[in-house]
Amino acid sequence: MSAPAEIASLTISAIREGLANKRFSAVEVARAALDFAEKENPATNAYLTFSPERALAAAERVDRALAKGEHAGTLAGVPMAIKDVIVTKGLRTTCGSRILEHYVPPYDATVVTRLEEEGAVILGKANCDEFAMGSSNENSAFGPVRNPRALDRVPGGSSGGSAAAVAQGTAVVSLGSDTGGSIRQPAGFCGVVGVTPTYGRVSRYGLAAFASSLDHIGPFARNVEDAATVLGVIAGRDDLDATSAFAPVDDYRALMQHPVRGMKLGLPKEYFAELNAETGDVIHAAVKQLEKQGAEIREITLPHTKYALSCYYIIATAEASSNLARYDGVRYTSRNNGGTLSEMYRDTRGAGFGAEVKRRIMLGTYVLSAGYYDAYYRKAQQVRALIARDFGEAFAAVDAIVAPVSPFPAFKIGEKLDDPLAMYLSDVYTLTGDLAGVPCMSVPCGASAEGLPIGLQIFAKHFDEAAMFRVASNYERASS
Amino acid sequence: MKLIEDEVRYVAGLANLRLSDDEVHRMSHDLGQILTHMDQLNELDTRNVEPMTQVLFEADEIATLREDVPHTPLGNHDALTNAPASGSGYFKVPKVVER
Numbered sequence: 001m002s003a004p005a006e007i008a009s010l011t012i013s014a015i016r017e018g019l020a021n022k023r024f025s026a027v028e029v030a031r032a033a034l035d036f037a038e039k040e041n042p043a044t045n046a047y048l049t050f051s052p053e054r055a056l057a058a059a060e061r062v063d064r065a066l067a068k069g070e071h072a073g074t075l076a077g078v079p080m081a082i083k084d085v086i087v088t089k090g091l092r093t094t095c096g097s098r099i100l101e102h103y104v105p106p107y108d109a110t111v112v113t114r115l116e117e118e119g120a121v122i123l124g125k126a127n128c129d130e131f132a133m134g135s136s137n138e139n140s141a142f143g144p145v146r147n148p149r150a151l152d153r154v155p156g157g158s159s160g161g162s163a164a165a166v167a168q169g170t171a172v173v174s175l176g177s178d179t180g181g182s183i184r185q186p187a188g189f190c191g192v193v194g195v196t197p198t199y200g201r202v203s204r205y206g207l208a209a210f211a212s213s214l215d216h217i218g219p220f221a222r223n224v225e226d227a228a229t230v231l232g233v234i235a236g237r238d239d240l241d242a243t244s245a246f247a248p249v250d251d252y253r254a255l256m257q258h259p260v261r262g263m264k265l266g267l268p269k270e271y272f273a274e275l276n277a278e279t280g281d282v283i284h285a286a287v288k289q290l291e292k293q294g295a296e297i298r299e300i301t302l303p304h305t306k307y308a309l310s311c312y313y314i315i316a317t318a319e320a321s322s323n324l325a326r327y328d329g330v331r332y333t334s335r336n337n338g339g340t341l342s343e344m345y346r347d348t349r350g351a352g353f354g355a356e357v358k359r360r361i362m363l364g365t366y367v368l369s370a371g372y373y374d375a376y377y378r379k380a381q382q383v384r385a386l387i388a389r390d391f392g393e394a395f396a397a398v399d400a401i402v403a404p405v406s407p408f409p410a411f412k413i414g415e416k417l418d419d420p421l422a423m424y425l426s427d428v429y430t431l432t433g434d435l436a437g438v439p440c441m442s443v444p445c446g447a448s449a450e451g452l453p454i455g456l457q458i459f460a461k462h463f464d465e466a467a468m469f470r471v472a473s474n475y476e477r478a479s480s
Numbered sequence: 481m482k483l484i485e486d487e488v489r490y491v492a493g494l495a496n497l498r499l500s501d502d503e504v505h506r507m508s509h510d511l512g513q514i515l516t517h518m519d520q521l522n523e524l525d526t527r528n529v530e531p532m533t534q535v536l537f538e539a540d541e542i543a544t545l546r547e548d549v550p551h552t553p554l555g556n557h558d559a560l561t562n563a564p565a566s567g568s569g570y571f572k573v574p575k576v577v578e579r
Binding site: 381 | 510
C-alpha cells in the first residue's frame with residue numbers, strides 16, 4: 001500500500017474503494033492529505049488551524065476497524081475541513097475573530113461528533129469571515145482567503161476557507177455555515193458544490209450563533225454525490241438542538257439517480273434583473289441543458305425578491321446583536337480591563353470585534369431599540385412572511401427552482417471592502433432561501449470568459465433535498 | 481437619512497461597544513446609508529400580514545420534551561477553562577457592589 005498520488009482530486013467513493021482494495025490505508029491518506037494541505041495552504045490561507053494528531057487518531061481508528069473486518073463508517077478515512085465557527089473539543093475555534101483567538105472549546109458540535117462517528121478525518125479548521133459576517137472572507141481577523149481559481153480574487157464568504165480548501169484539493173469535503181448565502185456564494189465563486197439544507201434539517205448545537213432563525217450548517221464537495229453523502233451523515237433530529245427537525249432523512253444518493261425527465265423547474269424572472277450578462281448566458285445555457293434532459297421549464301415569479309436584502313439585514317443583525325452579547329470579557333478568553341464591570345464589557349468588545357461585526361451589532365441594536373422596533377424589526381418579519389409565501393406559491397406549480405447564485409463571479413480582493421452596501425448586494429439571490437428556510441444549493445455550471453466559475457442555484461420545497469440533488473446530479477452527469 | 485453621531489454613541493452604549501471617534505464618524509455614514517436602503521420596505525402594505533416569528537417547525541408542541549434522565553454535565557472545571565479570570569470555581573469580574 002502507498003499514499004494516493006491523486007490526493008487533490010480524491011472523492012469519497014474513491015477513498016472507500018481504495019481502502020476496500022487495500023490500495024492505501026486511512027493513515028496513509030491522512031498523512032498525504034495533511035502534508036499536501038500544509039504545503040499548499042500559504043497560497044490561499046484556507047485553513048487557520050491544523051489538527052494532525054486528531055486526524056491521525058481518527059485514521060488509525062478506521063484502519064483498526066477495517067483490519068477487524070468491521071464497518072468503518074460512511075466517511076471512513078475522508079479528509080475534511082470544518083469552518084471555524086463550529087466548535088471542536090480541544091481544538092482552537094476562533095470564529096475568525098480576535099476576541100476568540102485563544103478559545104479552545106470544551107465540547108464538540110453535534111455535526112462534528114456525527115462526522116467522526118462515521119470515520120471522517122478532520123484535518124483542521126477553515127478560515128471564514130468574522131462570526132460568519134461577510135461575503136468575501138476579507139473580514140477574517142486572520143487575513144483574507146484567496147480564491148484558488150484566481151489568487152487575486154476573493155473566494156466568497158463567509159465560508160470562504162471551506163470552499164477554497166475543497167476547490168484547492170486540500171480537503172475532500174468540508175462543512176460551512178449559511179445565514180444569507182455563506183455556503184452557496186463561495187461554492188459558486190470557487191467552482192464547487194455547496195449545500196444549504198432546510199432550516200432545522202441539521203443540528204446547530206455547537207455552531208457559534210450569528211442569527212438563530214437563519215443559521216444553517218451544510219457541506220461543500222467537488223461533486224454532488226459527495227455533498228449528498230455528507231448531508232446524509234449530519235442530517236436528522238438532535239435532542240441538543242430543539243430547533244432540529246424530526247422529519248426522516250431521505251436516501252439522497254439513491255434518489256438523486258432518478259432522471260430529471262418530467263420534473264417541473266421554475267425560472268424566477270426577478271433573479272435575472274440585475275445580472276451580469278455573461279453570468280446570465282451561462283445560467284440560461286444550464287437551464288437549456290436541463291430542458292434537453294426532459295425537465296419542463298416554467299417561468300415563475302417571486303415578487304418580493306427585491307425586498308430580501310433589507311428584510312435580511314434587519315432580522316440578521318437584530319439577532320446577531322443579541323447572540324454576540326455573550327462575548328463580554330467574562331467567559332471567552334479575551335478581557336480588556338477597564339476599571340468597572342461596564343467599562344470591561346465595552347473595552348473588551350471594542351478591542352476584540354472587527355469593523356463589520358461592530359457595524360452589524362450597531363445596526364441590530366438600533367433596529368431593536370425603543371421607538372424603532374415596529375418600524376424595522378416587526379416590519380421585516382412581516383416582509384419575511386411575504387417572501388416565504390412567494391416560495392410556497394411557486395412550489396404549488398413547480399418541483400424545484402433554478403436561478404443564478406450570484407449576480408457576478410468572484411470579484412477582486414479589496415474591490416468592495418469600503419462599501420458595505422455594495423458588498424451586501426453580492427448576496428442578493430441567496431438571502432431569500434435562508435429567509436424562507438427552504439433547501440438550496442450551488443452547483444458549478446460553467447465559467448466566465450476570464451475562467452471564473454459560475455454557480456447554478458437550485459431551490460426545493462422544505463425537506464425535499466432529494467429533489468434538489470436530483471436536479472443537480474442530472475445536470476452534473478450531462479455536463480461533465 | 482443620516483444617523484447623527486450622538487445617536488451612534490447612544491446605540492454603542494446600548495450595545496456595550498467602545499467606539500473611537502473615527503469609528504463613530506464612519507458608523508454614522510454607513511448606518512445612514514444602509515437604513516436609507518431599508519426604508520424601501522415601507523413601499524409594502526403589510527397591515528394584514530402576520531409577522532414570521534417562527535421559521536418552520538411541524539411537530540407536536542411537546543415534541544421537544546425529552547425523558548428526564550440524569551446525564552453528566554460539562555462540569556465546573558471544563559466550564560471555566562476559557563475564563564479570563566476565575567477562582568474558587570467561579571468566573572471573576574471587576575467588583576460591582578461597593579461596601
